[in-house]
Amino acid sequence: MTYMEKSVEELHELLITGAVTPKELLEEALQKSHEIQEKYNAFITIVDQAEAGEVSEHVLSAIPYGAEDLYSTKGILTTGGSEALCDYVPFFHAAAVDRLEEAGAVLAGKTAMDEFGIGTTGTTGYTGEVRNPWDSSRICAGSGAGSACAVAAGVYPFALGTDTGDSIRKPAAYCGIVGYKPTYGMISRHGVFAGVSSMDHCGVFTRSVADAAIVVDAMKGTDIDDMTTWDTSDVHLRDALTGDLKGKKLCYVKELCDIANYPGADEQLKAHLANFMEKVEMLRAQGVQVDEVSVDRALLEAVPSVYLVIGAAEISSNLGGITGLIFGPRGEGRSWAELMKDYRTKHFGSLTQRKLVVGSYVLQDENQERYFRKAQRARRVIVDTWKELFRSYDAVIQPAGTGPAKHSDSALDPHTEGTEALEDAMLIGSFGGFPSITIPDGFVEGLPVGMNITGRIYEDEDLLNIAYGIEGMMDYKGRIAREVK
Amino acid sequence: MKYKAVIGLEMHCELKSNSKVFSRSRNGYSKLPNSNVCPFDLGFPGTLPSLNKLSVKQAVMMSMVLNCKLPEYMLFDRKHYFYPDLPSSVQLTQNTLPVGTDGAIEIECGGRRQTVYIHDIHLEDDAAAMEHFEDTSVIDYNRSAAPLLELVTQPCLHSAEEAVAFLEHMRSAYKYCGTSEADTSKGQIRCDVNVSIMDEDASEFGTRVEIKNVNSFGNVYDAIKYEVRRQSELKAAGRYDEVVQETRRYDEESGTTQRMRSKENAVDYKYFPDPNIPRYRLTPEWVESIRKEIPRLALERKDLYTGNYGLSEYDASILVREKEISDYFEKCIELGMDPKEACNWITVNIIAYMNKNELTIDEVFLRPEHLYFITENVKKGTISSKQAKEVFFKVLEEKKEPSAFISKENAQISDEGELEGIIDGILAANPGEVEKFQAGKDKLFEFFVGQVMRQTRGKANPILTKELLHRKLGR
Numbered sequence: 001m002t003y004m005e006k007s008v009e010e011l012h013e014l015l016i017t018g019a020v021t022p023k024e025l026l027e028e029a030l031q032k033s034h035e036i037q038e039k040y041n042a043f044i045t046i047v048d049q050a051e052a053g054e055v056s057e058h059v060l061s062a063i064p065y066g067a068e069d070l071y072s073t074k075g076i077l078t079t080g081g082s083e084a085l086c087d088y089v090p091f092f093h094a095a096a097v098d099r100l101e102e103a104g105a106v107l108a109g110k111t112a113m114d115e116f117g118i119g120t121t122g123t124t125g126y127t128g129e130v131r132n133p134w135d136s137s138r139i140c141a142g143s144g145a146g147s148a149c150a151v152a153a154g155v156y157p158f159a160l161g162t163d164t165g166d167s168i169r170k171p172a173a174y175c176g177i178v179g180y181k182p183t184y185g186m187i188s189r190h191g192v193f194a195g196v197s198s199m200d201h202c203g204v205f206t207r208s209v210a211d212a213a214i215v216v217d218a219m220k221g222t223d224i225d226d227m228t229t230w231d232t233s234d235v236h237l238r239d240a241l242t243g244d245l246k247g248k249k250l251c252y253v254k255e256l257c258d259i260a261n262y263p264g265a266d267e268q269l270k271a272h273l274a275n276f277m278e279k280v281e282m283l284r285a286q287g288v289q290v291d292e293v294s295v296d297r298a299l300l301e302a303v304p305s306v307y308l309v310i311g312a313a314e315i316s317s318n319l320g321g322i323t324g325l326i327f328g329p330r331g332e333g334r335s336w337a338e339l340m341k342d343y344r345t346k347h348f349g350s351l352t353q354r355k356l357v358v359g360s361y362v363l364q365d366e367n368q369e370r371y372f373r374k375a376q377r378a379r380r381v382i383v384d385t386w387k388e389l390f391r392s393y394d395a396v397i398q399p400a401g402t403g404p405a406k407h408s409d410s411a412l413d414p415h416t417e418g419t420e421a422l423e424d425a426m427l428i429g430s431f432g433g434f435p436s437i438t439i440p441d442g443f444v445e446g447l448p449v450g451m452n453i454t455g456r457i458y459e460d461e462d463l464l465n466i467a468y469g470i471e472g473m474m475d476y477k478g479r480i481a482r483e484v485k
Numbered sequence: 486m487k488y489k490a491v492i493g494l495e496m497h498c499e500l501k502s503n504s505k506v507f508s509r510s511r512n513g514y515s516k517l518p519n520s521n522v523c524p525f526d527l528g529f530p531g532t533l534p535s536l537n538k539l540s541v542k543q544a545v546m547m548s549m550v551l552n553c554k555l556p557e558y559m560l561f562d563r564k565h566y567f568y569p570d571l572p573s574s575v576q577l578t579q580n581t582l583p584v585g586t587d588g589a590i591e592i593e594c595g596g597r598r599q600t601v602y603i604h605d606i607h608l609e610d611d612a613a614a615m616e617h618f619e620d621t622s623v624i625d626y627n628r629s630a631a632p633l634l635e636l637v638t639q640p641c642l643h644s645a646e647e648a649v650a651f652l653e654h655m656r657s658a659y660k661y662c663g664t665s666e667a668d669t670s671k672g673q674i675r676c677d678v679n680v681s682i683m684d685e686d687a688s689e690f691g692t693r694v695e696i697k698n699v700n701s702f703g704n705v706y707d708a709i710k711y712e713v714r715r716q717s718e719l720k721a722a723g724r725y726d727e728v729v730q731e732t733r734r735y736d737e738e739s740g741t742t743q744r745m746r747s748k749e750n751a752v753d754y755k756y757f758p759d760p761n762i763p764r765y766r767l768t769p770e771w772v773e774s775i776r777k778e779i780p781r782l783a784l785e786r787k788d789l790y791t792g793n794y795g796l797s798e799y800d801a802s803i804l805v806r807e808k809e810i811s812d813y814f815e816k817c818i819e820l821g822m823d824p825k826e827a828c829n830w831i832t833v834n835i836i837a838y839m840n841k842n843e844l845t846i847d848e849v850f851l852r853p854e855h856l857y858f859i860t861e862n863v864k865k866g867t868i869s870s871k872q873a874k875e876v877f878f879k880v881l882e883e884k885k886e887p888s889a890f891i892s893k894e895n896a897q898i899s900d901e902g903e904l905e906g907i908i909d910g911i912l913a914a915n916p917g918e919v920e921k922f923q924a925g926k927d928k929l930f931e932f933f934v935g936q937v938m939r940q941t942r943g944k945a946n947p948i949l950t951k952e953l954l955h956r957k958l959g960r
Contacts, residue, residue, distance in 0.1 A: 072531050080530065092524060094531060191531040198760035224509075226533050227762055313757065317563055320574030321528035336569045336622075363565075363755035372757065 004028050004064070005154040005480050008211045012059045022052035022062035022106070029064035029108045032155045040131040040140075042149040044069045045077050045110040053106040060218055061104030066159035068147050069110040070117050071097050072191035080193040081113040081125030081143070084347035088327045094191025095226065096160065096202050096219045103218040108156060111146025115349045117162050117195045118315060119143055121408075122171065124351045129408055132174060133481035134447050137412075138405040141174045143167040144205065148175040151205040152481040158206045158215050164195045165307055166400075166426035168203045169438040169452055173400035176440045176448025176479055178467075179205050180212040182460050184433025185230050187216065188223030194318040196311045199430040207478045209439065209468040213237035216460075230458075240461035245283075245469040250453075251291045251393040252280065255300055256422050258292075266414035268403045272449055275442040276399040279451060279474070286473055291393070295385060300421040302378050307427045309362050309375035316359025319352070383432040386454075395455045395466050398425055400438045404447035426452050435460040437467045440476035446484040448476070488682040488720060490713045491690055492648050493604075493640035494705075495677040496655060497633050498665050499611065500543050506610050506632030507534035507577060514671045518625035526629040528572030533761045534610075536561075540632040543664040544584040544608040545767060545775050547634055550658050550782070551603045553585025555772060559608075559765040564754045569624055570612040578609035578635075580756040585636075593784060594650035596798075601651050602639035609633050614672065628672075634665075640679060640690065645709035649702050652676065657783045661808045669701050676705050680712040682720060691716070692725075695732045696742050708735040712742050786811050794824035803832050809846045810836070816853035822860060830856055834874075838881060850884045851877065858887050867891060872899055875946075899946040901953070904937070907945070908953050911936045922958060930954065 003011065003025055014020045033046045043066075053062035072078050072090040079085045097107065114124040122145020123129040130145035132138040133153040140148050144161030148171035151159050161168040163181035172179025180203050187202035194200060202219065206212045220232045259265055259273045280290050324331045324343030331343030348356070362371035389396055402419045429436030434454050441451035451470070455463030471477050505512045508525040515521055525532040541559055548555055562580040588603030611631040613624050636655070642648050656674065659665040667674055676699045681691040694712060699705050716728050732751075733742040781789075783805040790801035805811045810831065817827035839846060859880075863873045868891055876890045883889075898904055911933065912919055922929040937950050 070531075072529075078530075085530070088530075090524075090529065092529075189531070190533055193530040194533075225535055227535055228760075314760070317565060317575060317755070317757070320565055320567065321530065321572060323567070323569075323572075323574065325569055326527055326572055327529075337567070340567060360755070363757060365753050365755070368755075368757070 002028060002032070002154060004032055004156050005478075006157065007208050007478060008059060008063055008157050008206075008214050011063055011157065012061070015055045015062055022055060025062060026050060026052040026064050026106055026108060029156050032153070033066075033109050033150070036133070036150060036153045036155055040133055040136060040149050040153065041128055042112055042130050042146040042153070042155075043109050044079055044081065044112050044125075044127050044146070047076060047108050047110070050106055050108050053104050056104050058103045058218075059214055060100065062106060063104075063158075064106045064108040064156045065100065065215075066109040066111045066147055066150050066156055067094075067097060067107060068113050068117075068144050068159070068161050070113065070162050070193040070195075071110075071160055072193075073097055073107060073110065076107070076110065078110065078193075079126070080116045081127070082115045082322075082347065082349070082352070083126035084322050084324070084328050084343065086126065086347075087329060090191070092191060095188035095223045096192070099219045099221075100215075105218070109150065109159075111144070111150055111159055113144060113146055114142035115352050116193060116315070116319065117143040117164060117167060118355055119351055120165065120167070120170065122146070123408060124349050126349065131408070132405045134176065134405065134484050136483065137407055137409075138447070139174070139408050140405065141170040141401075144171045144179075147205045148172055148177060148179070151175070151207060152177050154480040157211055158204055161203055161205055162192060162195070163201045163203045163430065164199045165311065165424070165430055168201075168205060169426050169429070169436060169450075170401055172205055172438045173440070173448070173450030173452070174405035175205075176450075176476065176481060177205055177207050178209055178212050178437065178439050178471075179203065179450075180209075180216065180437040180464070181429065181435065182216050182220065183435045183457050185226075185228040186232055186235075186435075186460065187219045188221075188226040188229050190223055190225035194314075196314040197318060198310070198314060199433075201430065201433075207480075209437070209464055209471050209477075210238065210241060212437065213241055213464050213468075235461060237461055237464050241465055241468045243465070243469040243472045245286070245288045245466060248395075248466055248469075249289045249291070249393045250283065250395050250397050250466070251293045251389060252276075252397050253295050253300070253425075254292045255295055255297045256398055256425050262416050262418060265416045268414050268444060269416050269419065271444045272399055272403040275444060275449060276451065279441050279470075280397075282473060283470065288469075290397070293389060293393075295389075297421070299382055299385060300425065303382060303427050303431075304420055304424045306375045306378045306382065306431070307424065308358065309371050310379060312355045312359035313363050313372050314359070315352075316356045316363065319348075319356060322348075379431050382428060386428055386432055386434065390456045395453050395463060397454075398422075398452050400426060400450035400452045404444045404449050426454075429454045433457055435463045437463060439467055439471050440479065441470075441474060442476070448479070488713075488717050489685050489687075490643050490709070491640045491681045491683060492642040492644070492709060493679040494638045494642065494648055494651065495635060495679075496638075496652060497635045497675045498655070498659055498667060499628075499673040500540055500632035500634060501663070501665050502537060502539045502543070502632060504537055505630040506537045506540040506608065508532075508630045509535065510630070512631050514668075514673075515627050518623070519627060521627045522629065526572070526626050528574075534561075534577055534630075534759070536762055536765065537632065540608060541584075541765065542775055543632070543662075544606070544634055545772060546662055546779055547636075547659070547664055548585030548588070548606050549772075549776055549779060550662060551585055551588035551590050551606055551636065553588035553603055553606055555585060555767060556582045558582070558767060559584065561608075561759045561762045562756045563759045564609075564756055566752050566754060568612075569622070570615050570629075572613065572626070572629065576609060576612065577759055577762070579607035581758060583607035590654070591784065592651050592654040594647050599647070602641045604637040604639050606634060606636040609635060640681070640693075645706045645713075648678070648709055649706050652702050652705060654784070657806075661780050661782050672700065675700050678705055678708055678712075680709055680716070682713060682716045691720075692728045692730055694728065694730070694742075696735050697732055697745065699735050704735055704737060707740055708742060711735075711740060715742070780808065783808075783811070786815075790814075790824070790828075794818070794828075796824060796828055800828050800832055803836070804828060807846070813846050813853055817856055820853055820857040822853075822857055826860060827856070830860075830877075834877060849881070851880050855880055855887050859891070862887075862891050869899070875899075898941055898944050899949055901949065904945055904949060904953055907937060907940055908933075908950070908957055911940065912957060919958065930958075933958070
């Protein structure tokens with residue numbers, strides 16, 4: 001086992017005792033980065049010029065990590081996965097990067113992603129498709145494909161991502177690792193390119209719940225530059241991990257998880273849901289109460305379109321500032337309008353352009369009530385439904401997605417009718433700003449799958465502890481991706 | 486005029502604060518372009534707004550000045566348009582829930598009082614300033630994200646005079662409240678003007694034309710005059726259908742308005758609530774504490790000065806033109822001075838001195854306490870009113886307390902009889918010098934002055950001394 005395949009706490013121990021030096025760690029991370037880049041195209045920038053850190057008492061000191069390329073990094077290219085910003089070098093760090101730097105962690109790579117974090121496949125970034133380290137004919141899901149790939153492949157113990165729909169939690173599941181999106185506003189978004197501001201969350205990919213707790217402990221807290229941050233000084237995620245699930249009440253939604261909802265289900269979906277139900281039984285056997293609850297199916301089926309409308313609207317607004325006037329390769333034309341049009345037409349990917357058109361359409365005065373405001377009301381109803389569940393339950397669990405990683409050629413994937421609600425159910429965690437985490441919970445057809453656990457807003461300690469307890473009952477923690485073909 | 490003009494105003498005023506309304510960079514006029522900017526002001530990716538509490542306070546204050554209805558909480562909307570002066574293509578403003586709605590304020594125009602009705606007042610951020618040259622344009626982002634209050638009146642004004650009177654009134658209110666420097670020469674006030682005309686007895690408004698970005702009150706006046714004439718002439722000629730709902734701009738050089746865009750090309754700003762600024766509740770306690778800080782405004786003070794203090798309309802107007810002068814005056818009254826006397830001192834002497842030396846009243850060394858002290862001494866008979874004036878200027882010149890020039894020992898000898906006695910004695914004691922002087926030795930004049938000063942230990946009024954010496958010496 002190489003160093004970079006170990007957990008943060010193990011590495012800290014080795015650094016403190018002098019068994020390994022910061023320089024050795026960084027060199028290994030960089031070397032592995034180049035290897036993984038060859039195979040899976042996971043990076044936009046490998047920070048070869050990074051300087052090895054110094055060992056301090058902080059558990060993250062001298063630990064190399066990666067950040068999705070949506071995080072502004074001072075003096076280091078930050079493209080957001082877009083050709084439109086292929087030459088943009090910020091002169092300030094994102095707040096989260098600043099805090100990790102204070103803790104002593106070492107930024108070793110900027111990972112590839114869907115353009116501006118918009119896609120869900122990890123294939124739409126301007127640097128090309130990110131391949132899955134378990135099976136390179138498959139995708140990692142997006143947008144945080146590169147970060148998920150790097151952590152799963154053992155490049156470093158953690159990498160930052162952003163989660164707007166399920167951009168951390170889905171790739172984590174596809175790559176067999178942990179993906180944690182804390183409560184909205186727990187980590188400052190300052191310096192992180194905006195996608196859907198009302199749902200954008202900073203978060204982290206790790207190979208264990210404990211590592212996720214450690215990293216978010218270091219990044220969280222109020223920030224003068226982000227008014228949506230809240231005071232987390234009483235929150236100590238790592239310290240709260242006991243694994244004790246006594247008295248915890250969990251639930252899963254029948255309309256999502258019951259195989260009976262999917263007549264004509266393919267074998268893969270059957271295996272995926274069976275794996276989930278096996279884990280439910282495992283929990284029950286351990287004395288944890290897990291109830292089946294029922295939610296109006298129409299509500300669940302509305303989730304993808306609600307996300308499309310609100311997401312596209314906010315994206316179209318947030319990308320308004322990418323005009324090629326102040327940064328980016330300037331467009332051509334005889335007027336400012338022509339410059340902007342030329343630049344945005346040339347350099348935005350087709351998915352991004354599609355979102356801009358949809359977003360612009362649903363925000364138009366004559367359409368806003370019919371689409372945007374209606375979607376906002378639907379979002380509220382969905383969130384309230386989940387809040388109602390949280391009155392009785394500590395967390396809602398579900399299988400992450402409809403199965404293991406999909407192929408880049410979607411024709412190779414089985415498809416069962418009526419699975420859209422399940423595929424996109426993790427979006428509900430983003431709608432409500434609920435803390436939500438995906439942990440690996442088994443294998444389907446030799447590929448990892450995940451369980452998603454979503455908890456009450458502001459109760460991240462409780463949620464992580466539940467995840468930690470469940471993780472402890474299984475044997476998937478700390479796995480490194482190996483090609484299974 | 487044959488038709489009635491209907492005018493509505495949009496007045497944008499830049500607020501005074503240390504930092505900008507949504508960012509940490511300095512909010513202030515600077516001649517050096519792009520010197521007060523931070524990543525947010527330039528729309529750098531990932532930057533977020535941080536709301537300035539002072540700006541909110543000022544907005545609440547002005548909302549109350551306009552007697553508007555306050556919302557329960559502050560909410561900001563995104564307004565979208567593409568233009569190089571708006572780097573993020575998003576302006577944060579208050580469309581859904583302005584800081585003030587349905588207000589009314591009394592103004593004075595041509596000696597008449599009238600009520601101007603306010604549609605709303607809202608807080609937003611300013612855009613960058615652009616300058617256009619023949620084949621290039623430059624952008625100065627100093628103004629980007631600076632706090633701006635926009636107030637929108639109802640279409641309740643009927644002449645260029647009324648429009649300007651309202652703007653003057655509001656400029657004064659901003660200055661009195663200390664919320665803005667309200668200096669048009671620094672571009673701190675900008676207006677959009679809506680103009681339509683209608684038959685005197687008509688009940689429906691005519692076609693409304695908007696004139697954008699009129700940057701001085703003089704231009705507002707001229708633009709309205711021009712636009713009313715243009716529309717009236719077309720209507721009179723039976724060509725009123727040529728007046729269309731559109732946006733025009735005022736061209737200063739030609740004194741005309743010109744078409745910018747028609748209604749069909751109106752921009753859809755795609756407003757929606759900004760998710761980055763959480764709703765900010767205006768607590769009743771905070772609102773009340775702000776209300777207490779609102780000073781009495783000019784018009785109210787003027788009424789007080791003419792009504793209670795018996796000042797003339799003219800004098801009262803001079804006193805209230807600047808809050809600092811009015812405050813100075815009120816301090817004098819508070820100390821016990823007679824209002825008319827205080828008014829005279831201020832309007833005649835102090836303002837002249839300020840103008841001559843280019844000072845504000847707060848920079849004038851002589852404070853109300855000093856003025857009070859001087860006038861009290863006149864009242865007690867310690868000094869004459871003529872001496873009072875001398876002391877007044879001494880205080881200003883030497884920047885010393887008036888007591889330095891009034892106390893018994895130091896008081897100037899300006900009594901003609903007393904000085905005459907002293908001079909007579911000196912001349913009698915120096916007959917030789919008198920003779921030489923009269924024979925033409927001019928320099929000796931200073932000798933006599935010196936003698937008088939020596940004897941009076943410098944207290945003799947020098948002007949009077951010289952006058953008396955000339956008279957006595959016969960040349």
